[in-house]
Amino acid sequence: MVQEKIWTAGLVVIGDEILSGRTQDKNIAQVGAWLNVQGIRLKEVRVVGDTEPAIVEAVNTLRQAYDYCFTTGGIGPTHDDITVDAIAAAFGVPVVIHSEARRLLEDYYATRGGLNEGRLAMARVPEGAELIENPISKAPGIRIGNVFIMAGIPSVTAGMLAGLTGTLEGGRPLVSVTVGAHAPESEVAELLREVERSAAGVAIGSYPFSKEGRFGSNFVVRSEDEALARRVASTLAERLGEAGYDAVDGGI
Amino acid sequence: MVQEKIWTAGLVVIGDEILSGRTQDKNIAQVGAWLNVQGIRLKEVRVVGDTEPAIVEAVNTLRQAYDYCFTTGGIGPTHDDITVDAIAAAFGVPVVIHSEARRLLEDYYATRGGLNEGRLAMARVPEGAELIENPISKAPGIRIGNVFIMAGIPSVTAGMLAGLTGTLEGGRPLVSVTVGAHAPESEVAELLREVERSAAGVAIGSYPFSKEGRFGSNFVVRSEDEALARRVASTLAERLGEAGYDAVDGGI
Numbered sequence: 001m002v003q004e005k006i007w008t009a010g011l012v013v014i015g016d017e018i019l020s021g022r023t024q025d026k027n028i029a030q031v032g033a034w035l036n037v038q039g040i041r042l043k044e045v046r047v048v049g050d051t052e053p054a055i056v057e058a059v060n061t062l063r064q065a066y067d068y069c070f071t072t073g074g075i076g077p078t079h080d081d082i083t084v085d086a087i088a089a090a091f092g093v094p095v096v097i098h099s100e101a102r103r104l105l106e107d108y109y110a111t112r113g114g115l116n117e118g119r120l121a122m123a124r125v126p127e128g129a130e131l132i133e134n135p136i137s138k139a140p141g142i143r144i145g146n147v148f149i150m151a152g153i154p155s156v157t158a159g160m161l162a163g164l165t166g167t168l169e170g171g172r173p174l175v176s177v178t179v180g181a182h183a184p185e186s187e188v189a190e191l192l193r194e195v196e197r198s199a200a201g202v203a204i205g206s207y208p209f210s211k212e213g214r215f216g217s218n219f220v221v222r223s224e225d226e227a228l229a230r231r232v233a234s235t236l237a238e239r240l241g242e243a244g245y246d247a248v249d250g251g252i
Numbered sequence: 253m254v255q256e257k258i259w260t261a262g263l264v265v266i267g268d269e270i271l272s273g274r275t276q277d278k279n280i281a282q283v284g285a286w287l288n289v290q291g292i293r294l295k296e297v298r299v300v301g302d303t304e305p306a307i308v309e310a311v312n313t314l315r316q317a318y319d320y321c322f323t324t325g326g327i328g329p330t331h332d333d334i335t336v337d338a339i340a341a342a343f344g345v346p347v348v349i350h351s352e353a354r355r356l357l358e359d360y361y362a363t364r365g366g367l368n369e370g371r372l373a374m375a376r377v378p379e380g381a382e383l384i385e386n387p388i389s390k391a392p393g394i395r396i397g398n399v400f401i402m403a404g405i406p407s408v409t410a411g412m413l414a415g416l417t418g419t420l421e422g423g424r425p426l427v428s429v430t431v432g433a434h435a436p437e438s439e440v441a442e443l444l445r446e447v448e449r450s451a452a453g454v455a456i457g458s459y460p461f462s463k464e465g466r467f468g469s470n471f472v473v474r475s476e477d478e479a480l481a482r483r484v485a486s487t488l489a490e491r492l493g494e495a496g497y498d499a500v501d502g503g504i
Contacts, residue, residue: 017457019294021285022428022472025277028299033273042271044306047280047297050457054296077438078458079445118441153460176274186329189370193331205269205302206330208405220274 004224007040007170010062013047014055014073014083015152026154027072034161039170039224040068050074055086063090063147068168073152075142077118083149084142088126091144098125101140108138133163175226177233180248181240182216184208191243192219195236201225202232216248256476259292259422262314265299266307266325266335267404278406279324286413291422292320302326307338315342315399320420325404327394329370335401336394340378343396350377353392360390385415427478429485432500433492434468436460443495444471447488453477454484468500 011031017023025047032042043066048054055074063069074083088095101123102115109115125131125142132141132148136159142149148164150157185192185206196204205220219236223229237247263283269275277299284294295318300306307326315321326335340347353375354367361367377383377394384393384400388411394401400416402409437444437458448456457472471488475481489499 019284020288021281024281029273029276032271036272045299078441080457119438186371189330205332207269
């Protein structure tokens with residue numbers, strides 16, 4: 001049997017506002033879920049502030065460690081938006097104005113006061129980069145090598161991801177099947193371990209909840225083999241039923 | 253003038269469910285905001301999956317790079333909860349049962365079916381660790397050296413942080429003052445840069461929004477010197493007013 005390649009990605013989330021707690025990040029969950037559908041596993045995330053050395057180190061580490069490296073944040077027009085400069089530095093290339101991005105911005109601002117220096121900053125890319133089409137808003141993402149530069153605002157990043165959907169080489173999507181039960185995880189730890197060991201290529205995660213005064217857990221069976229995931233989930237549900245725990249609809 | 257020490261921290265968020273996008277992390281924002289109040293700056297976050305080598309590397313890197321290292325996630329009773337073992341490995345010490353933690357669990361489960369193997373797993377700590385009191389729920393956190401091991405469930409972590417409040421050495425809290433205006437950030441990039449440069453020890457972040465069809469931005473002035481932050485925020489508000497932008501209440 002040939003071992004299939006597992007495609008992997010890292011993500012660098014850039015922004016002082018995430019580290020200070022002012023802004024609740026939503027891009028980790030969004031990018032992670034999108035990557036799963038592309039058959040790519042998000043293996044690591046680093047959140048760093050708006051300082052060039054921190055961005056350079058994180059991007060250089062993750063782009064070498066994984067097949068793909070994504071970044072979010074720091075690509076607006078203001079002085080604290082230094083992602084493009086930092087990634088150019090990481091690749092050792094200069095920053096240039098991308099002619100197609102400039103044209104997009106000229107069109108957009110034609111009826112909105114014209115292109116000024118701040119706005120033109122949004123057409124700056126590391127030399128050799130290409131744009132990632134954004135079918136949802138005008139702002140394009142940027143690709144250089146295996147690095148994909150996305151916006152900080154989650155809805156804009158969603159547009160950029162939509163533009164990339166289906167274009168990256170990946171493996172089989174990871175499938176999750178959730179089994180919910182009124183079973184406190186501390187009582188069924190051994191049962192879970194046994195069921196997980198009974199099948200190769202399956203991982204079971206356990207996520208406790210307390211709802212309407214009753215304790216329970218969602219058990220998430222993950223595999224690249226959908227039939228296998230469903231089979232193991234059925235076995236788990238059966239074993240939990242035999243042990244006297246009633247089922248709850250999966251999902252918290 | 254003596255340069256004040258800036259106290260720093262790193263955070264390791266542990267869990268496949270965060271990377272897969274199944275669970276929206278809330279601990280980065282929570283820990284970051286809490287640290288600010290303690291006068292400690294969150295400098296970097298790493299999100300890693302439930303695998304020992306990834307946890308060991310992230311914890312060893314961040315505990316050496318910063319004054320404090322926090323972790324969240326992976327301290328429950330099931331097979332995928334490997335944080336305690338990984339951190340023991342990071343420190344090169346064995347895992348032991350903490351007698352006080354065992355007593356807490358015995359008391360709690362006395363009327364709930366007693367302590368079983370799965371439940372006792374929650375009393376396991378790296379040798380030499382101490383417990384972090386949790387005034388809100390029974391689950392204690394764990395401290396070893398400069399590493400603070402917290403829960404994955406945000407409300408439980410909140411309790412552990414409450415138990416730590418005021419106990420860590422830190423500097424002056426970072427103060428933020430927000431100035432909101434109907435000013436698209438692309439038009440005022442130069443103005444912001446000037447105001448930021450006019451005062452040392454102040455950073456201005458810019459966060460665009462679109463509300464009820466109008467574009468605007470929140471400009472956040474951050475400093476350890478509250479009077480200075482307020483002074484610079486007033487200057488900024490004045491400059492924006494002079495440039496013809498009307499004010500909006502700060503905060504998105």
